[in-house]
Amino acid sequence: MAWRADRLEPVTPDEHLACLTHTNQFRRVEVRVSARAFLPGRDGTTSVFRVDDLTNDQIWQLADEHVAGAPDGRPVVGTGTLLAESVTEAGLRVDPDNDPPRHAAIVDWPADKGDRKLRALKLAAAARLTIRPGL
Amino acid sequence: MIAELSLRPAFAPGTCHSTRSMSPDVLRRYNEWCQLTPPLSHQEAEAAAALKAACAEAATDNWDGYGAEVVTYGVKLRAQEFLDALPAGVPLPTIAADPDGEVDFEWYVGPRQVFSVSVGGRYEVAYAGIFGANTTHGTEFFMDELPATVMENLRRLYSGHGVAG
Numbered sequence: 447m448a449w450r451a452d453r454l455e456p457v458t459p460d461e462h463l464a465c466l467t468h469t470n471q472f473r474r475v476e477v478r479v480s481a482r483a484f485l486p487g488r489d490g491t492t493s494v495f496r497v498d499d500l501t502n503d504q505i506w507q508l509a510d511e512h513v514a515g516a517p518d519g520r521p522v523v524g525t526g527t528l529l530a531e532s533v534t535e536a537g538l539r540v541d542p543d544n545d546p547p548r549h550a551a552i553v554d555w556p557a558d559k560g561d562r563k564l565r566a567l568k569l570a571a572a573a574r575l576t577i578r579p580g581l
Numbered sequence: 582m583i584a585e586l587s588l589r590p591a592f593a594p595g596t597c598h599s600t601r602s603m604s605p606d607v608l609r610r611y612n613e614w615c616q617l618t619p620p621l622s623h624q625e626a627e628a629a630a631a632l633k634a635a636c637a638e639a640a641t642d643n644w645d646g647y648g649a650e651v652v653t654y655g656v657k658l659r660a661q662e663f664l665d666a667l668p669a670g671v672p673l674p675t676i677a678a679d680p681d682g683e684v685d686f687e688w689y690v691g692p693r694q695v696f697s698v699s700v701g702g703r704y705e706v707a708y709a710g711i712f713g714a715n716t717t718h719g720t721e722f723f724m725d726e727l728p729a730t731v732m733e734n735l736r737r738l739y740s741g742h743g744v745a746g
Contacts, residue, residue: 468645470638470677476689480677481697481709487680488648513646520646559683560718563697563709571692571711 457540457550459531463494465573466509466522472575479526479573481566484552491551496542497527506578512546524577532572536565624673628664631676632657632684639678650682653702659723660684660700666727671735674698683707688738696738698731710734 457463471483486492495512497505509522533540533552542550552569555562603611638644639652652660660676663686674686683701696710700723708731709718721728 470635471645473675473689478689478692480675480687481695482677482679482685485680487645488650493647516646518643518646520644558718558720559681559699559701559707560709560720563699563707564711564716564718567695567697567709567711568716571695 454542454544457496457530457542459529459534461496461530462498462527463530463533463540463550463552464497464505464525464527465492465494465569466513467524467526468520469523472524472526472577474577477575479524479570479575481563481570483526484566484569484573485562486552486555490555491541491553492555494540494550494552496548496550497525500548502576508548512549522578523581524575526570526573526575528569528573532569535572536568538565538569625664628673628676629661631673632660632664635676635678635684636660639682644678645680647680649678649680652678652682652684655702656682656684656700659702660686662725663698663700663706663723663727666723666725668727668732672739688735690738694738696734706731708734710738712737 465479465483467479467483470480472479484492495505495508497508500508505525506522509525513519514521530540537554538552539554540550541553544550555565636652636657639649642651643649644651663684672688674688677685677687679685679699681701683699685697685699687695687697689695693711693713696708696712698706698708700706704722704724705720706723706728707718707720710716717734719730721730
């Protein structure tokens with residue numbers, strides 16, 4: 447099933463999600479995404495993009511346009527990509543909102559910080575790091 | 582004793598402290614105190630530098646572009662106290678700011694061998710770990726002594742990896 451940007455489609459378990467990372471959210475030496483990249487922000491969610499059918503260049507373009515280019519946005523230096531089923535396995539849920547296009551949020555984070563950290567560790571263990579070329 | 586412990590790294594010799602604004606009496610006492618305090622070991626200095634860098638990176642609100650909270654001076658002091666409480670022989674963790682303004686200490690051996698502790702402004706630490714098929718998480722009271730649970734989980738992580746214990 448091809449992904450359609452003009453409508454919300456449910457997230458399937460085999461779909462790839464990319465978390466766009468800040469400099470302190472990955473470890474270049476160990477080539478891994480840190481759990482910090484997945485911890486929820488002030489709104490209680492973790493921002494991800496649905497990246498199936500996108501090339502790396504298209505992902506960086508998406509990042510520049512909707513993350514770095516947003517008000518108070520920061521440069522995106524890498525991505526942590528994982529399957530949607532990893533989110534479910536961690537007891538969380540992906541809530542697609544398509545705002546901006548392809549955007550979704552990882553939700554249902556527990557209130558307890560230790561529990562949040564454990565789930566973020568699980569997501570990080572399942573994620574594959576891609577560092578932006580030239581950095 | 583507690584105050585001395587918390588002040589030691591912040592005023593350790595070799596770190597950058599301006600003495601220009603000190604009165605002669607305070608400067609004399611500061612210099613006397615520096616004589617009494619042993620210099621930081623290489624690992625302590627490295628850890629202090631890593632904490633300083635992590636706090637500097639998170640010194641402004643929204644430092645990650647997703648609304649992350651600033652690491653306050655109080656949290657930085659608590660984080661330094663946590664570092665001070667780590668016994669010799671424990672490997673240096675990766676130190677960075679969490680989006681909620683706490684400081685994260687992460688020990689990583691492999692994708693499923695990782696332990697992480699977050700220190701905030703309160704007298705408690707939150708921790709989580711993955712040890713192969715087993716996991717753990719929780720919260721522990723932390724004043725100035727490393728919680729036994731944290732030490733036990735570090736032993737668990739590094740069993741066979743050279744941590745004295």
